[in-house]
Structure formats: structure tokens, C-alpha cells
Amino acid sequence: MASQMKIERMIHEEGSGVNFGAHISNVDLESASDTDITILAEAFYKYQVLVLKNQQILSPRAQYEFTERLNSAASMGHGNKHNPKRFLLSPDLNTVPHQPQVQIIGNGFVPEHQGAKNLRLQYPHHRSSHPTTIADEDDVEFTRFYRWHIDAALYDDAPPVATTILAVTLPKRRMQTVRYDDGTGDELSVPLGTIAFAKDKAFVRSTRVEYAAHPYIWMGRAKSHPTGLGLISEGKELDDEQLPPVDPTSIQILPMCWRNPVTNRLALQVHAAVARRLHLANGEVIDDLERVRDILYRLQRPGIAPQLVYAHDWEEGDFVIFHNRGLQHSIVGSLAEDEVRIMRQCIIAGTEMPEGPEEVVL
Numbered sequence: 001m002a003s004q005m006k007i008e009r010m011i012h013e014e015g016s017g018v019n020f021g022a023h024i025s026n027v028d029l030e031s032a033s034d035t036d037i038t039i040l041a042e043a044f045y046k047y048q049v050l051v052l053k054n055q056q057i058l059s060p061r062a063q064y065e066f067t068e069r070l071n072s073a074a075s076m077g078h079g080n081k082h083n084p085k086r087f088l089l090s091p092d093l094n095t096v097p098h099q100p101q102v103q104i105i106g107n108g109f110v111p112e113h114q115g116a117k118n119l120r121l122q123y124p125h126h127r128s129s130h131p132t133t134i135a136d137e138d139d140v141e142f143t144r145f146y147r148w149h150i151d152a153a154l155y156d157d158a159p160p161v162a163t164t165i166l167a168v169t170l171p172k173r174r175m176q177t178v179r180y181d182d183g184t185g186d187e188l189s190v191p192l193g194t195i196a197f198a199k200d201k202a203f204v205r206s207t208r209v210e211y212a213a214h215p216y217i218w219m220g221r222a223k224s225h226p227t228g229l230g231l232i233s234e235g236k237e238l239d240d241e242q243l244p245p246v247d248p249t250s251i252q253i254l255p256m257c258w259r260n261p262v263t264n265r266l267a268l269q270v271h272a273a274v275a276r277r278l279h280l281a282n283g284e285v286i287d288d289l290e291r292v293r294d295i296l297y298r299l300q301r302p303g304i305a306p307q308l309v310y311a312h313d314w315e316e317g318d319f320v321i322f323h324n325r326g327l328q329h330s331i332v333g334s335l336a337e338d339e340v341r342i343m344r345q346c347i348i349a350g351t352e353m354p355e356g357p358e359e360v361v362l
């Protein structure tokens with residue numbers, strides 16, 4: 001059956017260097033055909049962020065099945081059977097009771113949503129993870145990137161290909177200014193509670209990044225750089241003996257650049273907060289954590305320059321699909337307790353590890 005789907009490249013404001021994003025319309029995700037999924041998967045790799053408006057009626061089941069189908073379409077040709085049970089979930093998150101692969105995130109008190117009752121959602125605020133913070137009196141007007149990241153366990157499971165998020169309920173729209181607070185004076189005006197996306201242009205072809213074992217436990221006490229990019233080194237990471245038992249085969253050493261299987265373009269995809277060592281092409285291993293972080297910061301900071309960041313302006317019903325292997329993203333903003341927000345998010349582990357450059361240049 002022919003698809004009626006419409007794909008329109010996003011128009012960004014003048015002066016913006018953002019070169020990704022597309023709007024998708026004329027497709028019913030509750031009953032998408034295989035042809036629709038194939039077209040969507042291609043658009044997903046080409047544009048990195050897809051936005052579908054007015055998806056309020058999308059059921060958690062349809063969101064899960066769609067995310068799963070997109071993952072399967074994405075790994076076509078690799079012959080691996082996808083294991084749909086491996087969804088990414090942290091135990092402190094709320095889930096939809098009848099569709100536990102879909103998480104409920106947001107802010108404020110929610111008496112009931114999709115059968116989940118008395119939810120006290122808390123939007124992450126940079127004060128919980130940054131060493132310095134915006135003064136309380138400026139907190140309404142100014143904010144920071146919470147933490148740039150990839151949605152990935154980076155221990156055992158392969159990084160998810162797509163993350164999907166549906167905006168169910170949003171607080172009244174207002175603007176905030178993101179301060180970089182790194183001495184550059186950089187700022188970015190964003191809608192409240194945006195999710196920010198950035199794509200790095202640097203090509204670092206031959207180095208691999210070793211991620212820490214139990215990475216999020218390991219760095220749980222460490223603080224972010226004020227730009228939300230990577231961590232500052234204060235010796236707060238846990239020692240091996242403080243971690244749960246480590247399975248050495250679960251430790252991931254991944255290329256710095258991940259290749260888009262459709263466009264063949266490389267993206268600098270490093271989750272700097274959980275990176276532990278660098279393996280250089282000449283066999284040298286950089287083990288000094290502060291040095292590892294300095295190198296990664298220098299490589300990644302240009303990619304989050306204000307003109308390269310896409311800050312999505314959420315409207316209720318927006319369904320956003322983003323390429324988790326081609327972009328980094330960050331939560332942004334500070335919501336008051338009465339600014340209720342409900343989002344549904346689905347993230348499923350990939351079937352195989354991301355591929356690096358086809359030809360490694362030594």
C-alpha cells in the first residue's frame with residue numbers, strides 16, 4: 001500500500017547552524033504499515049529528529065510497538081533477532097502499569113495517568129548535579145543544560161537506536177535563558193523544559209572510548225561541568241571494590257565516532273560523563289581520568305555552541321523520535337512544583353553495537 005506520509009525538513013531560524021530535524025505528518029502510528037515504517041526509518045537516519053504533531057491519542061502500546069518496530073527496521077540486514085525485553089529503565093522511574101516499557105516522566109503531582117496513581121514527578125534540576133548553580137532569584141529566568149548524554153547503559157546492553165517521547169501535558173509556555181557559565185558568555189534562549197539536541201561535527205576516526213563498569217553507579221556522586229558536558233574530576237568516582245561485581249565482558253570499548261548506516265556520516269558520540277579511558281590507534285591507553293575528560297571536553301564543546309543546538313518547543317501531543325546514535329541531548333530548565341508536566345518515554349536497547357568509521361585512518 002502506498003504511503004501518504006509527508007516529510008518536511010525543519011526550517012531553523014536565521015543564523016542557526018542546526019542541520020537536522022524534520023516534521024512528519026499524514027501517518028497513523030497506531031496502524032502504521034511496513035511501508036510507513038521503512039520510510040520513517042529512512043527519514044529518522046537522514047534527519048535525526050522527527051516530530052509528529054497532535055499524537056495525544058497515541059496509546060502506550062502503540063508507542064512501545066512503534067519504538068520496537070523502528071529498532072527492528074534499523075537493524076535490518078544484520079540478521080540478529082531483536083530481544084524486545086531489553087528496554088532501558090532505571091528502577092526509580094514510574095512506568096505505565098499495562099505497558100512497563102513506557103516510562104512516565106515529567107514534573108509535579110499527577111493524581112492518575114494511564115492507571116498509575118499519585119505520581120510525584122520531579123523534573124531534574126541542575127542543582128542536583130552541578131558544582132555551582134544559578135542563584136535562586138535568577139532560577140525562573142535562567143537555567144543550564146542538565147547533562148549532555150546518550151540514552152545508553154554503556155555496560156552490557158548495546159546503545160538504543162531510537163528514543164521516543166510523547167508530550168501529554170505541559171505547563172504554560174515561557175522562555176528561559178540557558179547559561180553556559182564556562183567563561184565564554186555563551187547563552188541560548190529556550191522554551192521552558194525543552195530537550196536540547198546537538199550534533200558534533202568533529203571527526204575523530206581512530207580512537208576508542210572505554211566506558212566504566214556499572215557506569216552510572218561509578219559516577220553517581222560526581223558533578224557536571226556547568227555546560228552539562230562531562231564531569232569535573234574531584235575524585236568522587238567509586239573504586240572497583242565499591243561497585244557491584246564486575247563482569248569484564250560487559251565493559252564497552254566503543255569507537256568515538258559512530259557511523260550512520262543510511263547516510264554513512266560519522267557522529268562524535270561519546271557519553272563523556274561515563275567514559276573511563278581512551279584507547280588510541282597506536283595502542284596507547286590514556287588512563288588518567290582528568291586527562292580523558294579534558295580531551296573529550298575539548299572535542300565536544302564546539303558541538304554545543306548556541307547556534308548548533310536545537311531546543312524543541314514542546315506542544316501537547318508532540319511525539320518526538322530521535323536518533324540516539326547520532327545526537328547528544330540534554331534536559332534543560334527549572335520547573336516550579338505547580339508546573340505539571342507529563343511525558344511518556346520509550347527507550348529499547350539496540351541489538352548490536354554501533355559501528356565506527358569504515359576505514360580507520362591511523
Ligand SMILES: [Fe+2]
Pocket residue numbers: 149150151329
Ligand atoms: Fe535522555
